[in-house]
Amino acid sequence: MQDNYLVTNNNLRNIRLKINGRTFEVTVAPHWTLYQVLKDQLGFTSIKDMCLGHGACGSCTVILDGRPVLSCLTLAVDCDGKTIETVEGIDPKHPVIETFIKHHAFQCGYCTPGFVMTAKALLDRKKNPTIEEIIEALSGNICRCGAYQLILNAVIEATERLAKGNR
Amino acid sequence: MESRRLTRPLRENPYFTFLIWSFPEDPEYELIGKPVPPKDSEKVTGRAIYTSDVKLPGMLYAKWLTSPYAHARAKHIDISAVKEIPGVVDVLVYGDPDLLSPRHPEGLGTGMNPLCPDWAFVLPSEAVFEGQPVAVAICAETPEICERALKLVKVEWEELPFVLDRDEALKPDAPITQLFRNQKDNIVRETPMTGGETKYVQGNIEEGFKEADRIIEFEIKCGVNVPAGVEPFHSIAWLHDGYLDLWIPHQLPQGMMLAVWPAAAVAGVPMNRVRVHQAYKGATFGGITFIGNGAIPTILATLFSKRTGRPVKVLADWTNFSGIVCEEEGRYTIKVGFKNDGTITAVQILSNGTYGYAGLTIPGSKKLPRATAIKNIYCESVYPYVNKPPAVCYKHGTQETIPFAEIFNRVAAELGMDPTEVALKNDGCYGRPMHPDMDEVKREQGFPVRDSLRECIEAGKRAIGWDEKWHPPGAKRLPNGRYHGIGFAWTKEWRAGPEVPAKHYACIFFKYDGTVVIKGQRSFVGVSEPTTYCQVFAEEAGLRYEDVSFDNEFLEAPMMTPGGSGGLQWNSAIMKELGVKAKQKILEVAAKHLKKTPQELDVKNSVVFEKANPQNRVQVRDLIRRYYYEFHAGIWADGWDYVKGTEETRRPPFTDVSLPSHFKKVYFWGRQAAFLEVEVDPETGEVDIKNLVIVNDVGKTINPHGVANQQIGGVYMGLGRAWTEEIVYDPLTGVKLNDDLSQYGVLTMGDIFPIHCIAVETRLGYGAYGNFGIGENPSCLVRTVLRAAIYNAIGKWINEDPITPDKILKALGKA
Known part of the structure; x- marks a missing residue:
């Protein structure tokens, strides 16, 4: 879940994600995971988490540029310009x-x-x-x-x- | 008659078969026993909302400080650095005036409610296990801020002596493990739930041992396992406009009331201003959500909401690993007397039981008397408080099944007999043999004269090829160098107490468009509740399945839960009662419309028609629109209707059952069995599961997919407990060493093995159509059948669970 109080304007980044065919522009901190952005910022509630971010359960899996990734272990800033699929799509x-x-x-x-x-x-x-x-x-x-x-x-x-x- | 009634892919799945073992005389139903579309399919499309998904406007988050020690007291707490962090909205610390309680110096907790089986505090000063929430909770704008703030809390801890081992805790000079209880020793004595009973006696145990030709003694030990791999526990409270809205991570409606009551008291609102919302629950299995885990976060969320004026979500993420353990941990010392023909004359079980939010259970005290002809039984358990989390029951019954199912296999091994023969020889009820004693009772109560265990064994043996494969222990070495083993275990149906149905209610409302909603308070935990309930109701009411839905948020109508274990018996009965009443209502109104008597009419597929002239008909939806004010009041049914029995519900096989005589004579006729084939590598100790046959007498299948899911789900959880799952404690510090999913051995798809599910239909259950719920049984059975199969392979008993390769190598003299 994003923490607006731990970031400054200096380290925020604007990224563009194509999610389920729609384009989203999001401002993210460098340490935010894709899970945090998709679930907490953009409201894709299908993405679950039972291992508390250890990458051990697979519940947060999304398809990133055609490959399944654990969104809890993927940094959001690394996804700039990429295509993402969730179950909703x-x-x-x-x-x-x-x-x-x-x-x-x-x-x-x-x-x-x-x-x-x-x-x-x-x-x-x-x-x-x-x-x-x-x-x-x-x-x-x-x-x-x-x-x-x-x-x-x-x-x-x-x-x-x-x-x-x-x- | 065998039939396959499950949807199947065109290409055979080599890891799965499902058979229903039914009989031609069973009537055909429109919906009962048939595959139907699930009512909760939004779980697949990602539209299902769980408590952890819920986000409210302006919502704050809260987290606890957790104890780094197995036993310690927070002597001094400094939160000055916390208050400086932007985004921290509120902090609660032990001793805060809002946390004080006249009932206990540790403050506010579940003990404020006399119905609660044990104390659990919101913010105590004493931690009695590592990972326990203690002393401080932070409420902030985001979870990350909570975590950051918690790291800045300075606590001066007083480390206290701890004890992990239950036998050690019982020694006279043992340190006191839980000081807040103000006891001079660590022995659990009396709790509101149990009345302090720790002993079960039937017959004369000494006489029973005298009658025996032989006596054996053995001991089983079970390690600590935890829920793991479930939805993190989140509680939400929102006190606004004079109402308290709650989202509680709780499965049990009655238990939920234990959370609602203190939350309302804390909020200062009457209970008629509390609204409880039921989002989906991610894997709770019953007791995981018991009182401490459901109520305490809810009370804390309510407190913070009251203080901040905003909705607050408490993130009790620690619960999966640190909050609770399974009830079965402990030592079981078992002594069995038996005759040379396999007849068991006496069983004594002494155990050091676990204790926690579920209260006390005396291992052996329920299954042995209820499911065997053994006359002399003595079970006693001593319950120590230790520095581990409280125990709960989830996939319940292993604590009972471990000593029970072991007995027959051990006797068979001693006598060189087939264990299925020993099981059948001792099968019975309340010390009476199944044949011929129970045949007459079954007839008297209107049940078919069927033999559940014999049928389960027959079906299972055939499926696994028992007669060809069973061999003396350690006698079969395969060409690949491994040992071959095959095992069997059995138990009785799991069922909650006979008084249970009387506590449960549901109602229906007709809608203007001709649909019907069933309303009851029931957590959706994954046992296909809405599907099964709608099947039963629609079947009885004569309505189309797609015209019926189930709304589970009606707090005033608590239903039995969990629906998949014993609960389905009672909930299906209530659904049936509702269906019968709804049909009556429809026919009464239709009689006026069609100018016939209700007896001349029938309703099927949501169409009312004249039996003698089916063209004289009316759609139920048209009837409801035309006569809406005759329908809109709704219809209620409760457990008492079923218990008392009405003309409509008095149908075989559960007809002539009526209170009080019926429930003074409740019998447990349903049996369950498992057969397992393994290969054991003597060089590595690895066990390869080749084939598992799980046979459940379901009484009557309602939802075949629900049955299959409970069977395979129980298998994986039970085998995990028996084989791969164990929390390891550091004996020097009392701290858990593997409390996350990357280090704890939950079975995955990668561990898949062939499972053959068989649902036997004897109709011997007291539920609708004679059904049993089977949510608990498979996990209990495989717990024991693994030990039996490994014994058959290597000729040595492994008496400590989980059965890991090192234990097998040790038994083989190689480690």
Whole structure:
């Protein structure tokens, strides 16, 4: 969360982010993380945090220039001019969203946006991943409710649908 | 009859199967047992708002100072540097007039409420565990300012002697671990929740041991595990316009009242001016949110809001690792007498139990009498106060299941018998065998004469290939050099007390557009609550599923929680009652409109029609619009309706049950089982889980995805406790060494292994359609089945959890 009292005009930076297709100009302090800017300054509430910024849970995952990143470990100033995707920006008809819903691939749901973003990043860059590749890609995300099997069901089906060109 | 009723991807998932073990005579329902779209799908699209997401206009943030010592007292506190920091709005320090309480010198806390099971203070001077909030809280414009200010608080600490080990704390010369209690020793005696009971006796234990052909003794030790990996706990209070708005990180409605009551008192408003908002909860599992963790941040937030005039969010981020531990930590000393045919004649369990916000539990005292034919039982627990966080129950019941499930496996091992045979031989209720004694009782109460454990074992054995794979301990070495092992464990259904349903309420309101909202006070914690409740209500009311929604913010109608463990039995019953009443109302009004009697009509898919002439029909939405003032008052149902039984609810299998005789005769017929196949590497001590079959008698499946989620979720949490999770304390300082997610062993997708879920439907539960809630059972079962499978692999019992590779190597004589 941003701290306006720890920064001076000298070290503030203006950055431009393209988030979910829209351009945002934000003034940030050099130590602010992307998580702080997206969640606290811009109000993207889908981005969660259960490890308190240790980069250990994957709940704050967003897609930065096509790659999944932990927004809690990414400095906002390094994102100037880059493109960011959050769950809010994904088409509700996208297979990864529809299959998570269809397979009830969540319980409390707190980690779900992080899983969805990690899965989408995988499916964006690899057309037909194997099950082992899916597991590997998602192994940095923690679901304390333990919905792993149903999450795997969802991503397997999303993979199938995308491979068939069914968006 | 086996059936698959889960949505499945086209490509097979090799890590997962799900089967419902049901029977042809079961009636078909429109919605019950069928996959339906989840009502909480906004969790996937990122639109679900959790308490930690809530941001109010002008909101301030607050954080506590936490103790760096396992036991210490803040003697002198200097906050002069804090006040100089821009953005600090308020500071509360131990001794502040707003924190004083006539009930205790440590000040304001949960003890102000006589219903609270234990003391927890807002800002005490004495810290009794490392990481405990203590002495100072800062309220500031941002969380970062809070953190910066806390670093500038100067505290002169008086370090006090600490004790971590529960047996050490019980010694006569042990240092006093919690001075504020003003006791001369560390023994927990009486709390409001328990009445001080520490012993359970059934039959004559000495006679039972005399009857035995053989007697064995063993000891199990369980380490400390913590919630970890959940939503950080945030409480919000906003005192404005004479009202107090609260967002409480709390799951239990009754417990929430324990938070609301003191918050209202602190705010100086009557409770009819308190509004409690229910955002989604991120992984609470029941007791995590128990009183200390829910109430204390709420009281503090209210105090700050009152003092600053602004909304305040208290960030109790410490709770996941530092605030609470799981109830199961401790030592269980178990003595079992049995005959050579596997019949157990006596069980004695002595334990040093954990103690905390959940009150006291006597391990063995509930499952042994309620789920076995064992006549002679003696369970006693001594509860020491130590310098660790208070214990709570989450994914509840392991404390009971550990001694219970171990017994049958140990007896089987001693006799060289198949453990499933020993389990079946001793299955029963209140000292009576399941056959033939319980058959008659089931008939009397209107239940089907089914044998839950036998069916669970049959289904599980078939799924894992038990008859082909089970072998004597340590007898099977694989070509890859590893040992092969297979294990079994069982337990009974988890259920809250029989008085529970009478405490729970819900209501419905018809809307002008023909939809219906169910209203009740119920935290959404991830057990598919809105989906399941809407399924039951819509099924009974004859309405379309999509026409029904569930609003969980109605404080005046507390429902049983958690819905996935025992709560679903009672909440489903209330939903059913509501559905029956709603249908009655619809038919009464439709009768006037269609000029027929209600008995001549029926309603399905939100259409009322004449049974003899289905073309004579009216849409429910048109009926409601036309006769809105007959509908708008709403309909209530409570647990008493269900308990007493009405003509409408008296349907098999839970028909002739009525108070008080029914609940004096409540039985626990539901059984649960787990089968596990492992490979153990004798060189590294690593365990590779090859196959896990989890079999739950769910009574009747309502939401198959909900069942599957509870099964696999429980497996991962239980196996984490048994295998990978443990908080390590530095014995010299009492400080935790691995209290963050990067160092604490929560299982991830990378640890995935094949799980085969089986839902057995015996309809032997007291809930609607005969259901059981299963939120607690899988985690309890896998806790024990891992030990059994490793024993079968290496021929040695590992009696200390978590079962890490070093312990296996030690057992093999290699470390």
